Amino acid sequence: MLWTIIVVLLVLWLLGLIGGIGAGFIHLLLVLALIVLVFQLLSGRSVA
Helix, strand or coil: CHHHHHHHHHHHHHHHHHHCCCHHHHHHHHHHHHHHHHHHHHHCCCCC
8 A cells, every 4th residue: 555655646746847736745745655665664564
């Protein structure tokens, strides 16, 4: 589920870069998703 959220955020982020609409919010969500991903990888939990 986390990978699905990350992929959706990446797509929205790329659309935000192209369109310039809501890019700040998408950047914030992308950074939060990456922090959660790194935390889960370092803690040894399964991401899937």
